[in-house]
Amino acid sequence: MNGPQPLITNPQLLSQLSDAELQAVLLEGVSRTFALTIPQLPENLYPAVANAYLLCRIVDTIEDEISLNAEQKKRFCSEFIQIVKTGEGAQAFADELAPLLSTQTIPAEHSLIHLIPRVIAITHSLDRAQIEALACCVETMANGMPVYQALDLRAGLKTMKDMDDYCYYVAGCVGEMLAKLFCHYSPQIDAHRDELLKLSVSFGQGLQMTNILKDIWDDAQRGVCWLPQDIFTETGFNLADLTPTTNDERFRKGLEHLISIAHGHLQNALTYTQLLPRHETGIRNFCLWALGMAVLTLKKIKQNLSFNESSQVKISRNSVKATILACKLSARSNLLLSLLFNLTSQGLKTPGWQYLPESHTGQ
Incomplete structure (x- = not known):
């Protein structure tokens, strides 16, 4: 409890961490189960899988946000697909989405949304095959999940x-x-x-x-x-x-x-x-x-x-x-x-x- 908890509510402190430290703290904040299992993976796999989970969690956060209507959710999901594919527009996306989040969304997810630019930068530090696998998953998820909102x-x-x-x-x-x-x-x-x-x-x-x-x-x-x-x-x-x-x-x-x-x-x-x-x-x-x-x-x-x-x-x-x-x-x-x-x-x-x-x- 003394590790990531004080950090997770402070995006400025989080932004000072290394990529590996940042992903570990964010994972601990949004999913204790995956924070437990993902570190078991080989060193060459851990960064990509940790990043993949965070990308999927961003889509989940958009889908679960009660303050957004179905049309907003669909738009944000569509824009996020392009951000993951291209690595561009992450800051403007985070700046627009973050203030719309309600108090029902947990603090760790608020931090995750604020730190989308950093998460996307990590995505695009991976190799091409890994990026393509992550982008394909996000596209499938972000196109499919909004269907159920209606x-x-x-x-x-x-x-x-x-x-x-x-x-x-x-x-x-x-x-x-x-x-x-x-x-x-x-x-x-x-x-x-x-x-x-x-x-x-x-x-x-x-x-x-x-x-x-x-x-x-x-x-x-x-x-x-x-x-x-x-x-x-x-x-x-x-x-x-x-x-x-x-x-x-x-x-x-x-x-x-x-x-x-x-x-x-x-x-x-x-x-x-x-x-x-x-x-x-x-x-x-x-x-x-x-x-x-x-x-x-x-x-x-x-x-x-x-x-x-x-x-x-x-x-x-x-x-x-x-x-x-x-x-x-x-x-x-x-x-x-x-x-x-x-x-x-x-x-x-x-x-x-x-x-x-x-x-x-x-x-």
Whole structure:
């Protein structure tokens, strides 16, 4: 608490830090999970992945800002795409956006928006292939996310396909970008490029679906639902009836189906990780820690389908520590990883129920 916290609210002090220090402090401020996992990556990958996360967080901040209307969000997203691609216009963009942020946006994100010029300068200090991977991801995300601003989401998304699309725009495209960066980093990884790109979308969706399921009730408080109605039509529940006080077996049955789908995506995430060279323990741990925490979260949701607050299914710090230790001990062994995954994810799959998502790779 004595490190980045006092700094994060002071853009002037932040601007005096080195690039590496700045990205580390900003990451700690906007995402403790990624501040934990990204430093596990090899030295040649860390700057690009840290920068990528900050760029995506800028898009998220624009999308989540309550003071901006849908048209403003669309314009800012469109302008940001060009800034990431060209490296130009960052200061004017930050100067216009920063004063519009409300107090609901956390202080770390206020600082991040103020420091967009510096973040973009770091982006354009990377090599060409890395810049292209980051720009492609930002373009996909910034073009896709505003579509959902215009939707009435009180009754959820219409179909599972709609949920797939949403997850692709907010997480699947990030998975693709990471796969591209890993392939660029290592010819040995690049040998599996096509398979990794396909699996990376599923990896991203598994993590995003886990977050959606965990945050159902927080979202419901805001009058938003990211669940797909067609899954619940099968169980006889109408998502338009969903409220923070809902207690309905038909709803819980639909949740079980979604948990099973998320489990299938996380199974693909394991396959993805096992395709990475065994000696690349840093990259493997980066993937495994996120995968392990997602599995444990799904497990808590499955064991407590009647939960009504996200805090009730949040994994403990001890669980996080245990996940990290287990991953470190088994990172080099595909057999141990399979055994660990099967053991911890036992009971997550709904027997006799399967959903096969469409591929988004190459969108």
